[in-house]
Amino acid sequence: MANKVTSMQTLRMIIQMLDRNISERKISRQLNLSRNTVKYYRERLLQSAHSFKELQALGDASLSAILYSDTPSVQDEDQRKEDFRQQVPYFLSELKRTGVTRQLLWEEYFEKHPAGYRYSQFCHYLNELSKVLQPSFHATYKSGEMVMTVRRAVDFAGSMMHYFDKSTGEQISCPVLVCVLPFSNLTYVEALPNARLPYLLAALNNCLGYFKGAPLSLKTDNMKQVVQKVNRYEPTFTELMQQWALHNNMDLVAARPYKPKDYV
Template identity: 30%
Template structure:
């Protein structure tokens, strides 16, 4: 506890010397002199304004030192997202960052270093960065969908084919009667028509229609 208020009270109200104030408060004469000098420099007089407490007075006499920000910090999440775009590199994103921030921009090596530090602090999982147009992940989702024939009232279970673009997570889904090879191929045709193009890779799961031999590690 600094006891600034008590020091000022004894100085200005009681008129004690710095030595006597120091003994009364258990402080050194140097500390007492410092408090009085700081109060004088700040134009603080006795009695103190109503509502002034120790914490407020301390903040006034000893303001927190603020260190000016030397570098403009990039938006690392945005960088991470943009790296998913085909052809986008850290070098390109750094050049855009320098153009925006000029002298406050980090050097390229530091830019990359801090991005990797940020990435390492994210949730611990196997992170994958997919380029645009590179992969479509394909599978049937677990639950089937009940479909009722309006004319007969018969209910059948339909399978749900799902495809997801690796970079954007843009999703295509449709229902088919089975997971047979003909339905599988037909779903691919409609999926590619929906996306309006063909990716570099089609990545299926271990379903029977997609693989010749199921394997845990190399489907």
Template identity: 30%
Template sequence: MNTKLKNILLCYASGMGIKSISSAFDISRNTVRRYVRMYQDSGISAEKLPSLSDARLQELFAIPSAREHAPSERHIQLEALLPEYAARLSRKGMTVKTLYDEYSKEHPDGYRRAAFGMKLRQFMLQTNAIGHVEHRAGDKMYIDFAGDRLEIVDEVTAEVVKVEVFVAILPCSHYTYCEAVWSQKKEDLIKACENAFHFYGGAPAAIVPDNLKSAVTRSDRHEPAINPDFAAFAEHYGCAVVPARVRHPKDKALVENAVKLMYRSVYVDIEGTVFHSLDELNRAILKSLEAFNARKLTRRKESRRDLFDLMEKDVLRPLPAARHQMRQRAVATVQRNSYVTLNKHHYSVPTQYVGKRVELVYDADTIDVFHGFSHVTTHHRDDRPYEYTTKASHNLPGRKGSYENDIDGLLSRAAQIDNIVVHYLRAVIEDKRYPELAFRACRGNMNLEKKYGQERLVSGCAAAMDAHRYTISEIVEILETGADADYLPGVDMDEQTHATPAHRNIRGKDYYASNTQQSSSNVKDNKNGNNR
């Protein structure tokens, strides 16, 4: 009884109402109120409640210990089954009614339906407590596709076509958007999200999708890989993409509940109606959706629309003047006249790319030319066939990127540590080509000094350079696995010759220092020869 009382008081301290506590613990509301009044009069804080002993509770609340009753046989049987029932209830399609039907067949003398459901809810409440999540206005938009699809009937052939149903919700006001689309492909997903923005009249700070391939190419707890086209769409509207975690259904519980509400409202309103086009179906969905959002929320005076107008409408980010245009890609070879061709129109590129394969990323307005990770140039799109678009700057020497000074600073820092690090960073710069990517990679490598120290950074760079591995993840793997052990300093050359076997990769910083001195003397000799 003392444990039960402590749980009652903890539920009350966490904000749970008296009616809910009474239902969860199967005791009268008056008893709950009496305990709550005694708890308030005691002046004990919620933080001290878990540490109170049974004797202290007995003293404060005068709980009679002699009124304990032995549990009945059916109570013991049900208590043993509750953990399994609670686990099965989380499965798709499982209901309390199904579980009770199974229980009543095996235990005909057991509890009736109402008592069974109450004890199951009480068990789940005590074992699966959840925290409250505060949603800020205009912060996120949750999106998902409904599991049950709708139908369109071809007017000529009478063929039935299944269509997907897209659902979005703003969690602060619960303002909901719903639309039918042809598929879950990225083109339809992006268009549906964009229509949701225009329905709301603004864009949130972040979009929270499920881990479908149209939005997330690789799910990861820390750094999920976002589909490039979906990421470009989000960037156009100034949004971040924050995918829900895998196997964490509570991350998107709001939108899943919104899908269930669509089943009970929109799906019911259009049931039995035959639609011959997607536009016709979406007009019916929008009409039902307006009535749904105008309906007052349970135990509240406001509707979803009222809360949206009051809390979120003015907080959403303004929409850009132009809608997002999804970009396409093509590969072309730079011709000898330093032009590339797209749709029979020719665009100029710098002469150093002649004969090289480049990637054209284009939409209805612009064309971007990339060579590897390097952005070469941008042109306004022109679809006039056999015409030429030329930039005068392409006849001039290439301009240096703004990151080169920063790279020089990193190289100066590396020289203060060891020449091995300098040589490795130069190899990384050569591998990355594009100045910004090279600067980021060099900065990331130099930051490894904070975690692993200078000696490990030097040995890791030496090991990575010999293995021709130039990414941060690869050098981190070397340091984590200890693959740089052969490159660590601390043993004299004479001792190393006798103590460790010879290895062609063991060179050390003296090797690079001598090479640097030799290069410097060669430069001086050349200068002296020129002066003579």
């Protein structure tokens, strides 16, 4: 086990830096501590039911109780981690469903496993294991190169949103278009009366006006309003969409069907 840091000020500096997602290597170098010491405290903090911000607000006595209380045996910890590892595919599958959050998954997990991980550690190990089970390529972009959405293609985001007509009290559903420049993360969002192509093109024009220019290309999901024929290599775009792209001197790009992440 790493040597315990006696200075409470140093402990609080570690928590502050962890909250800022600073690496263990950089923390150890900046605070002149061994990496094992930083790793020890990070693991202890993750085992608590508190976020790093909540830990910073605790008094010295409460913080010491979290950091220096008895740790579970190595055998128990190995078993707990293995039990958690077996459930990760289920967690990742559930997270794809609309409305499912990590908080909900943790509550379900903790109800079945009262001796299991607290929320912060649950998220930590879920992040680590998801990188192993779902490896991804990190793409880089140039300024003004492409416009897409937070879902990696121009698309209508998630479930329908709703508003109420004040005159009638009727609840009206509306699709929401979300576009983003991935280099700067500058984002444009617009609610539309419906998802038909005329409204979509008008919203895209508003988007380009908001961005004050047209990027080199537009990446789109395989929406029927935009892609007439879905194809992995050579998708066919609707004529009106092609005319719009030609007018704005932009290329049209479609994500691979059902695999939009492959193009990011």
